Amino acid sequence: MTSRLLYPYLRINSNRLHSNGRFNLKLLPIALLGVVICVTLYIISWKTISYFQAQNELGVILSMKIFQMIWITIFAMLIFSSMITGVSTLYLSKDNEIIVTSPVTMSELYEMRLTTTFLNTSWMALVFSLPVFAAFGIVLEAGPWYWPLLIISLPATGLTASAAALLFVIVLIYIFPARRTRDIMFYLTLCFGIFLYLVFRLMRPEDLVNPEKYGQFIEYLSAVSNPAGPWLPAGWSANLLTTYLLDRQVDWLLLGLILLTPLILSYAGEMAMMRLFLPGFSKSQESFGGNRRFGSWMTSDKAWVWIFKKELISFLRDSKEWSQLFMIAALVVVYLYNFKVLPLERTFGTVYVANLIAFGNIGLSGFLSAALAARFVYPAVGAEGGSFYLIRSSPLPLSRYIFYKYLFYAVPFTCLTALLIGASNHFLQISGPMWWISLFCATVICWTLVAMALGFGSIFADYNAENRAASMGPGAVLYLFCALSYVLIVLLLGFRPTYRLMRGWISHQNIPLIDAVQLTIWGTGVIVLSLAVAFFICRRGLAALRPR
């Protein structure tokens, strides 16, 4: 009977794929983009694993360690996104008004919500992890059982994450008193932050490059070859596959655990749903709306002041939005902590490597900015929803409206970039030109990424999305792909002049004129390229927003 509740989900997706009885050709570039990403991921993974395989026994163990880390990281991401999606789908979905008032059973509703949460949160992780795991299988010349084991483990682990998250959410919403229910997101993000921290600390990635930490090499070898996360379902999947990859043996106990866990968690979730959902749902309606009164502040009649104010209070008064700041804080802490624990003085012992990492860190901070911009800046225009008519029909030019939005988001993004670069440079003990190169380059990249997110968000604006997270469709994937390509181009073009300049500076503490000129040309090129990209995409966005 669950199929009747899945009918809208299936029809909606089918209607998206087909328009007027034909395949929607607009989706073709997105599908091609997906294929390109999959192929790229496969090639990168293949090259990396092949490199490790070419090393001695240690290389094999390290590649297995990375394999386990990928599983645990994917599982952590799936748990968190399932928790956030679970709150939205179970308690905040607009169709609850239709479904909850009808005589469907709670177990039916649970099965439908679990299925949609699992599909919505897992499909991207599953699709894009397949090429990576496939590369492991090819390079390690996996036996015939690797592929069916992989195909079983991936969705089973995804379903475990979704079922565990839904169970957690149902109990959490039931337990907390009504007036605190709107703070649920805060607790969820806090839990995720702690979980993420624990996962990273338990995996201790820095130990992989720090054999000196161990008294004997054999201790190091045994530490890295230990199974990762034996208490995590993702660890079971990783261990099942690594055991098979190395020894060609199937651990039937692990396979049984992998298959039974989602079933047991789903059953527990269904029981919880039947007993706890309706009281929790009633509470959620009382509290997510809120009867709070708000005072007025910052009075001015300037449009930019009010656009800033509107953006800020819309964000701060929506607990679903601001609570994600905790997630960002957790990510920043993990990000910086990993720089802090890098055993620079022992493992590398050279200033060259520290400067190399600082240069790579520009890309990492760019990646983080792009991910955050996709989440917060990309949906900024669509988030106006039905009230966008007010902007369109007002005498305020759309270009100025977009510019004000840009300024609003550029400020916090610049601060975050400066913090990430400044702090990680401090931990890496960077001084001299690299400090300024990384700050300059990361800032320009950050400003461009914000402009690109706003431009793409305008082109693909979804005014009917239930919330900001829901408005991130294929356009957001396209944005991320273009953003990462832009960051890569900037870094690849800058690698050589930066390397030459830094080599001179480290050797002689001075900067040769020719290197300084090359670096200046690159810097100017970066500014020109960034301006061109930002203006081009924003203009396309503006054209999409203008009445046609």
Place this chain on the structure above:
Amino acid sequence: MNQTILSLHGLTKRFDRFTAVKQLSLDIFRGEIFGFLGPNGAGKTTTIKMIAGLLRPSGGTLSICGSDMNTDAGRCRRLTGYIPDRPYLYEKLTGQEYLNFSASLYSDTLSGKTWQAKADEYLHYFDIDGWRNNLIESYSHGMRQKLIITSILMLDQPLIVVDEPMVGLDPKSGRIVKELFRTKAAEGKTIFLSTHSMEIAEELCDRISIISAGTVIATGTVRSLREEAEHDNASLEDLFLQLTGAFELQGVIAALKNSRNTMP
């Protein structure tokens, strides 16, 4: 008209320290069109959401055809159709797909495909049968309202709960809705509707209740309320204003008139 379909006794709803509905008691009978009137924020939608099973009462009892909402919510839902004031419809479904989905939710209570013939009839009345295979995202507000009314009326349940039925409807469709409600009532169905429109209440409802600040302050036929208020010839609007204490707005109206007269 004596069989009680909907029975509310001491129904109370508290949101934190704010009590939205206080000790509400009503009995609504078979074949009755019952109007629920009140100023904005009086507690109408909260009451309706409790009847529809979307909110749990903080106190009191609520039963539909003898089944208690607390202990037998499933049966209560089978017997009730709920038409919200701002309906959510799946934008990417067609109208017909939405009707299929809606019928599937009540499949236990429906016999065969009779709902489809009724849906066809209502879609024809509302003049949207040509749009049934278009995506809902292309519908106007009124068309969405007509579709959701169709999706509930076609199910033929004994109790239909309607929150502001005429929002977004053109006069022709409004008239059709009124006639449909009358027909349903004549067939023995009960309609519980909340409205701001005095004209609808006066024209359509057998009995009305007026709620203010979460408390029912009057219940009866329009005639009995007139008698109660000792205004035999007063319109329902005057009665409403008197009963809800909104006559202070006379002062506001006078002030507005004065300011208009003093304009240069």
